Amino acid sequence: MRAVRCETHGEPESLTVRELPEPVAGTGQAVVRVDAAAVNYPDALIVADRYQVSAPTPFTAGSEFAGTVLSVGPGVENVAPGDTVMGASFTGAFAEQIVVSEATLSPIPHGLSMIDAAAFGVTYRTAYHALVTIGEMRPGDWVTVLGAAGGVGTACVDIATRLGGRVIAAASSRERIEFCRRLGAVEGISYQSENLKERIKTITGSGADIVIDPVGGAHAEQAIRATAWGGRYVCVGFANGEIPRIPMNLVLLKGAILRGFEIRTLADHRPDAVAEATVELARLISEGMRPHVSEVFGLDDAPRALGLIQNRAVRGKVVIDPTM
Structure with a gap:
């Protein structure tokens, strides 16, 4: 599979697209075909090693995605092959496939496309x-x-x-x-x-x-x-x-x-608020709320997309489509 790799920490232009083995789901994990991945400002910080938590190189960039479950590992109970899901991971989203814990996945709210879902979650x-x-x-x-x-x-x-x-x-x-x-x-x-x-x-x-x-x-x-x-x-x-x-x-x-607050750890401290937000956001989606996606890029253009985010040169969200 193709993936956008950070081999040494640096600016977005240092990223390269590489061929990698397809991931295999372990216990409690699912392999998801990435149909869309959002580009977020923290992704640029992680690539540059300026985020609060460091990612050891080499790694696949990207943290937010939407797609279809391809396979699951032992012990997985809440998702199955064929399910459409959205999720987040510290790294790994700018790729054709990603393996993540099932706990990081949630169903795509009714009415959102894959592009919308990738841009919506975080x-x-x-x-x-x-x-x-x-x-x-x-x-x-x-x-x-x-x-x-x-x-x-x-x-x-x-x-x-x-x-x-x-x-x-x-x-x-x-x-x-x-x-x-x-x-x-x-x-x-x-x-x-x-x-x-x-x-x-x-x-x-x-x-x-x-x-x-x-x-x-x-x-x-x-x-x-x-x-x-x-x-x-x-x-x-x-x-x-x-x-x-x-x-x-x-x-x-x-x-x-x-x-x-930090969205990554909020569920640990306020699970009640997370559940409440899920219901309220679903209601707003049903009333027509959608993220504004200004541009969609392919994997080869991921460095450029990340550079635009880093320089605050976009309006709304930018999304990667691995099929382009």
């Missing part, structure tokens, strides 16, 4: 939990989304709007803001030409009720300064590579609530 679950489980969003809340035109950002704009939030989309250009308006954002702020704190205050009057931040860097403090008293700032990641240093007196004076 970003939409992350967005839902950031907004609802961690951010405790209520209808009518002012929700500021940083990096609003990216994968997690667009999912946040989409979900918050559908749940009754008033979304302010913060992005790097007017074109990206207009894209977010089409997803439901009621206002937009351009980092390049506007003062983030002042604009949030002007738009909301009393400040943002929730800030969702997958970006990090200097904008984090400005966004916290623009929260209403008791506002919630939810840290989702650091896409710009800079971890913010927040003055704690600011948190004290504003009564701000700073929270964060």
Whole structure:
């Protein structure tokens, strides 16, 4: 089978497509034919060895996929050959086949294509939990989304709007803001030409009720300064590579609530919230919610796709189709 390999840590252009033996399912595992694989920002960090957890080389890049079960190993009870599934793995998704624990797989919600399913799982679950489980969003809340035109950002704009939030989309250009308006954002702020704190205050009057931040860097403090008293700032990641240093007196004076979470470990701590989110997301899908996929690439173009994500040059999600 063909797979996108990282043989030494580095930039996306260092990745190469290789022929590998087809995987074999062990105890508790399933082999899945990858029909689509999403490209996520952490994939670039893992390739560059800048992620929180290091992946020893060589490895197959990619972490999120949708496909069809080809075979299962001993002890597998919940999936069978022929099932269509979506799943995630630390590495291995940019390939024609992947072997994973059955515990990482879930049925594809009715109404999603393979491309949709690959693009949906990580970003939409992350967005839902950031907004609802961690951010405790209520209808009518002012929700500021940083990096609003990216994968997690667009999912946040989409979900918050559908749940009754008033979304302010913060992005790097007017074109990206207009894209977010089409997803439901009621206002937009351009980092390049506007003062983030002042604009949030002007738009909301009393400040943002929730800030969702997958970006990090200097904008984090400005966004916290623009929260209403008791506002919630939810840290989702650091896409710009800079971890913010927040003055704690600011948190004290504003009564701000700073929270964060990692989607990989949430189920260990809040299985109830994961089950609740599954039901609610299925309802939203049934009402027409779909991820925005801007481009689809073949395996040979995976380095280019990962580079676009790394440089934040896409709107919404990018997906790999191994059949192309």
